[in-house]
Amino acid sequence: MFCCIVGVAHASKAAMKKIQANAFQKLGSTIVALAEEEGIRGFYAGILPNMLQVLPNAALSYFAYETFKRLLEVPD
16 A cells, blocks of 8 residues: 555656646646656656655554554553
């Protein structure tokens, strides 16, 4: 699920970069043009470095949450 969220966020960033570069004016036309020019891969170009940056933090947060949840558990 986490990878799906990062993937969607990365795809929207790709479209926004095109808008900021003044290549297009509207989000809808940008998405269509990006899909036509570069295909679906255009939305996810460069996602691997982003995943390598985000995953260690997510793993550490999950580990800390589970550890403290177990340590602070109140017996019935």
